[in-house]
Amino acid sequence: MDLSAQLPALIVIAPLLAAPLCVLVGNPRLAWGVALLTSVFCFAAALGLLQMLQHVDVLSYSMGGWAPPLGIELRIDALGALLLLLLGGSSVVVTLFALRSVEHEVALERQALFYTALMLVLAGLIGITVTGDIFNIFVFLEISSLSTYALISLGRDRRALFASFRYLVMGTIGATFILIGIGFMYVMTGTLNLQDLAERLPAVADTRAIRAAFAFLTIGLGLKAAMFPLHIWLPNAYAYSPSVVSAFLASTATKVAIYVLVRVLLSLYGAHFSLGELPFDKLLLVLGSVGIVAGSLVAIFQSNVKRMLAYSSIAQVGYILLAIGLASQPGFTAALLHLFNHAIIKGSLFLALGVVSFRFTGAKLADMAGLGKTMPWTMAAFVVGGLSLIGVPATAGFISKWYLVIALIDASLWPLAILVLFGSLLAVVYIGRVIEVAYYRQPARDLPRKQIPITMVGSLWLLTLGNVYFGLNTEFSLGLVSLAVSSLMGVGV
Numbered sequence: 001m002d003l004s005a006q007l008p009a010l011i012v013i014a015p016l017l018a019a020p021l022c023v024l025v026g027n028p029r030l031a032w033g034v035a036l037l038t039s040v041f042c043f044a045a046a047l048g049l050l051q052m053l054q055h056v057d058v059l060s061y062s063m064g065g066w067a068p069p070l071g072i073e074l075r076i077d078a079l080g081a082l083l084l085l086l087l088g089g090s091s092v093v094v095t096l097f098a099l100r101s102v103e104h105e106v107a108l109e110r111q112a113l114f115y116t117a118l119m120l121v122l123a124g125l126i127g128i129t130v131t132g133d134i135f136n137i138f139v140f141l142e143i144s145s146l147s148t149y150a151l152i153s154l155g156r157d158r159r160a161l162f163a164s165f166r167y168l169v170m171g172t173i174g175a176t177f178i179l180i181g182i183g184f185m186y187v188m189t190g191t192l193n194l195q196d197l198a199e200r201l202p203a204v205a206d207t208r209a210i211r212a213a214f215a216f217l218t219i220g221l222g223l224k225a226a227m228f229p230l231h232i233w234l235p236n237a238y239a240y241s242p243s244v245v246s247a248f249l250a251s252t253a254t255k256v257a258i259y260v261l262v263r264v265l266l267s268l269y270g271a272h273f274s275l276g277e278l279p280f281d282k283l284l285l286v287l288g289s290v291g292i293v294a295g296s297l298v299a300i301f302q303s304n305v306k307r308m309l310a311y312s313s314i315a316q317v318g319y320i321l322l323a324i325g326l327a328s329q330p331g332f333t334a335a336l337l338h339l340f341n342h343a344i345i346k347g348s349l350f351l352a353l354g355v356v357s358f359r360f361t362g363a364k365l366a367d368m369a370g371l372g373k374t375m376p377w378t379m380a381a382f383v384v385g386g387l388s389l390i391g392v393p394a395t396a397g398f399i400s401k402w403y404l405v406i407a408l409i410d411a412s413l414w415p416l417a418i419l420v421l422f423g424s425l426l427a428v429v430y431i432g433r434v435i436e437v438a439y440y441r442q443p444a445r446d447l448p449r450k451q452i453p454i455t456m457v458g459s460l461w462l463l464t465l466g467n468v469y470f471g472l473n474t475e476f477s478l479g480l481v482s483l484a485v486s487s488l489m490g491v492g493v
Contacts, residue, residue, distance in 0.1 A: 004048060008061035008074040008130055011045040011084065014038050015123035019116045028111035032099050035115040039095045042126065043088030050081045050480075057487065060132070073193060075132035079484035082336070083129045083259050086343050090251040091122050097351055097459035098244040104358050105242045106154050114154060114242075120147035121248070125256045134182055134268075135192045137260060138175065141224070144256075145171045148249065152241040163236035170223060170233040177220030184213035198268050205273055214274065217264050225257035227321060228291030231314045238310035243354030246306060250313055251347040255339050258320055262335075265324070266488045275327035284325030289419055291318025296426035300433070305363045308430055309349055312389065315423060316342045322416065323404050329489055330407035336481045338400035341470060345388045345397055348463035352382040355456055368434060370443035377457065379438050381464040386431035388467040391424045395471040399478070 003010075018038035022031040052059055053076070061074040076084070095118070106114050124144025128137050149171070153164035186192055188209050189200040204210050223230040234254075238246045265274040275281040295315030302308035316338070323335035353363045355378045360367065372379045388395035391402075401420060408417040470477050 004052065005061075007045045007048050007052075008059055008076055009063065011042055011049070012074070012123060012127050012130060014041050014045075015119045015126065019119040019123065022112055022115040022119060026112055028103070028108065028115075029099075031112040031115040032095070032102075035098075035119055036092070036095045038119060039088065039091035039122070042122065043085070043092050046081065046084035046088040049076055049084060053078060053081055072136065073132035073195075074130045075194070076130055077484070077487050078480060079259070079262070079336070079488060080129050082340060082480050082484055083256065084126065086255065086340060087122065087125050087129065087252055090248060090343065090347060091118075093347065093459045093462055094244050094248045094251075094351075096455050097247070097354065099455045100453040101244050101354050101358060101456060102242065105156055105244075110154060114151065117147040117150045118244075118248070120144070121151065121253075125252055128256050128260060132194050133192050134185070134194055134197060138179055138182060141178070141260075142175060144253070145175065145224075148245075148253065151245045152237050154245075155240045155242050157240045159236065160240040163233075163240045167233040167237045170230075174220040174223035174230075177216045177223070181213040181216030181220065184209045184216065188213075194263070194267065198270075201268060202270075202273075205269070211278075214264075214269060214278065214280075218261065218280065221257055221261040221264065225254050225261060226314055226317050228287055228294060228314060228318060231291075231295075231317075234314060235307050235310040238313065238350075239304055239307040243350065243357050247347050247350035247354065250309070250350050251343040254313065254317055255343055258317070258335075258339060262324065262332075262488070266332075271327055271489070275325075281325045281327045284321045285413075285416070288318045288320070288322030288325055289416060291315060291321065292419065292423040293426075296423050296430070299430045300426065302430070303365050305365055305368065305434060306350070306353055308365075308434075309346065309353070312427065312430065313342075313346060315427075316346070316389075319401070319404060319420065319423070322420075323407060326407055326411050326413075328407065328411060329485055330403065330410055332485045332488065333478075333481055334400060334404040334407045336484055337403055337478065340477055340481065341388075341396035341400045344463055344466045344470065345385055348385040348460065348467060349382060349389065351456075351460045351463060352378055352385060355452055355460060358452065358456065365434065365437055368438050369441040370438070372435075372439035374443060375452075378452070378460070381460050382438075383435060384464050384467055386427075386435065388471065390427045390431060393471075394468065396467050396469075396477075398471055399474055 015038050018034050022034050025031055059076040063072040102111055102114055121144045124140045127140030131137055149164050149168045152167060153161050188204045188207060189197055191197055191200060226234040292315045295311045295318060299308045299311035320335045320338050323331045357363055388397035391397045405417050405420055
């Protein structure tokens with residue numbers, strides 16, 4: 001049997017099998033080994049699938065040999081391959097980092113369970129990406145969400161429990177909206193297969209049920225993606241969860257939700273309907289713009305650096321939504337490019353704070369006084385990530401913001417182009433606050449002498465160098481994004 005032909009199924013099955021195995025082995029180190037091997041396999045499988053896509057436009061895999069639309073289909077195109085690489089790569093990096101970070105932040109008896117939940121989150125996010133069935137998107141979304149609630153609750157601060165509960169409540173509301181939307185679509189079309197839905201929807205697009213389904217789906221996905229003003233769950237979830245969880249969620253969770261939103265807008269309803277006949281494009285422009293300003297302004301006044309980065313993530317989601325709202329090929333390119341680059345940027349920043357938290361409990365701004373001298377490599381990595389978040393040339397953040405500004409200018413939306421630059425100036429302020437405290441203030445107390453493990457340093461600098469590499473060499477990221485946009489525009493327009 002050709003193993004490569006089974007990769008679409010194996011990339012989902014592997015983390016699903018690894019999750020109970022982490023519990024069965026019991027030993028935290030062995031559970032970590034299982035999680036790491038699984039993450040490496042998923043990343044390698046993603047690379048293999050990308051290689052296969054060099055010869056075909058779409059990879060289709062029928063579960064159990066049942067052909068779609070009757071059977072369940074796994075379907076991967078260029079956009080799916082981009083997300084799979086992001087998920088696999090992020091999982092490898094954070095799992096490496098987790099070896100010592102989890103030992104420091106999570107009670108011994110819960111560490112094996114931690115890796116179980118982490119693998120379930122990975123399985124859910126990968127399943128969302130590869131499934132060709134809209135109901136299975138909901139199923140995998142719930143697998144990842146329920147596991148995420150558990151991971152957040154494992155934070156050392158007691159407020160992690162409240163953050164997890166708030167996310168559970170908001171996530172359940174979002175999932176309910178998504179399920180109602182799916183139900184409306186099934187009643188009107190009689191199918192759940194995404195390709196079949198795309199073919200049948202135009203005939204019933206003017207019905208109230210299909211328009212209601214669109215509203216329910218976009219609100220539910222907007223909540224999952226932390227779209228302003230549906231972001232209330234995100235700041236505490238990022239701030240009080242274990243460092244590894246903050247980094248992984250910031251790199252993947254909201255990105256996958258935006259991926260599904262793009263699928264709904266372009267692949268299902270089509271850009272002509274969702275961003276043309278309906279005024280959703282204008283709504284995205286407004287919400288994206290407000291999210292950029294509101295998220296950035298609130299970030300400036302945070303004393304907890306993890307909360308600062310959490311509010312910054314709300315602003316970065318705003319950039320992506322603003323780009324989607326342009327309803328143009330340059331806009332979609334800028335959106336997907338920033339989706340990819342921001343995952344690397346925010347992952348590196350949260351891992352840098354994870355190293356700081358390993359040295360001493362907490363990530364308050366006051367605690368970072370003098371770290372530029374006492375932890376020079378860690379703070380250097382934070383500075384590189386911060387510059388990329390701002391959008392300084394030669395960083396990944398500059399590339400995606402440049403394409404966004406160009407797209408806005410092409411659409412003659414000069415005020416919004418200026419707004420993007422203003423958002424970057426606000427990022428200078430809140431990142432500058434951390435740099436000023438770290439490099440120009442004396443330590444408020446004596447720091448404990450603690451050797452930082454090589455796994456943590458290596459993981460941090462892997463993402464940090466990624467910020468520079470994808471800022472200098474855009475052949476891979478831009479090439480894959482352009483291919484994904486061309487595919488989407490061909491389906492949706």
